């Protein structure tokens with residue numbers, strides 16, 4: 338099992354953001370300590386990402402000329418995703434299978450609407466350059482690693498844009514557009530794109546696909562529980578009724594001066610991270626991050642008891658880069 342080394346394994350924006358939040362969190366990650374996962378759920382967010390890569394990849398290659406061309410292929414693509422997951426998880430428990438069924442039904446309905454909703458932009462004004470592109474840049478002794486969701490050139494001016502998709506439940510438009518200007522991921526990716534191309538990127542198109550917030554009807558006294566299919570159909574009907582609420586894009590324009598400020602900022606963060614690693618990765622705890630978005634940190638049991646029960650030492654790897 339190899340020990341974490343920023344020159345060998347590199348640093349992703351996710352690890353850097355964890356390190357900025359809590360040194361103990363980064364130290365546990367770098368030591369390769371994780372909770373064992375028996376069956377990983379193939380969730381709605383992952384499926385949306387996979388289908389969006391197919392949609393934009395199909396537009397780029399000329400396979401899809403219209404949103405309907407894509408919609409016709411969605412069942413086949415989902416079947417491939419489902420078959421792959423079933424092969425890897427032959428003994429999946431019932432709750433994970435239900436989760437899978439739900440995610441498949443919702444992803445199909447939502448993505449068809451998405452393709453229609455953004456047809457003019459995605460099939461017209463965006464010139465797709467690259468999708469799901471992995472980057473790996475060695476600078477200052479540290480590898481910067483990550484994956485861009487998409488890169489396109491605007492049709493009118495021809496400058497480079499990053500395209501990032503997120504699936505979210507709730508958000509506040511005003512707060513989210515302010516947060517985009519301070520998000521480590523944006524700073525990390527924009528500066529990486531600048532380093533790779535030597536071209537100042539024009540900005541980031543932040544593409545948000547809202548998760549349906551409707552609850553499944555269960556535990557009713559006089560009526561049977563709503564089936565998963567009925568529930569998914571109700572969610573899809575809601576997306577059809579108010580697509581503006583489900584699909585939003587935030588355009589974050591970035592000036593040349595800001596790209597240069599971010600370049601310096603990312604360099605400083607990485608240098609400080611490297612120094613922390615050279616000094617032996619002290620696991621200083623930050624209780625402000627032990628609960629985040631209403632969820633406990635996955636290391637809360639370990640930090641609060643000092644015991645490793647329920648954890649395993651897997652060796653370091655980046656699951657976000659599918660390692």
Ligand code: SF4
Pocket residue numbers: 359360361362363365621622623624626627628634635636637638640
């Ligand atoms: S539980 Fe709290 S202190 Fe421990 S790693 Fe997570 S955020 Fe840090």
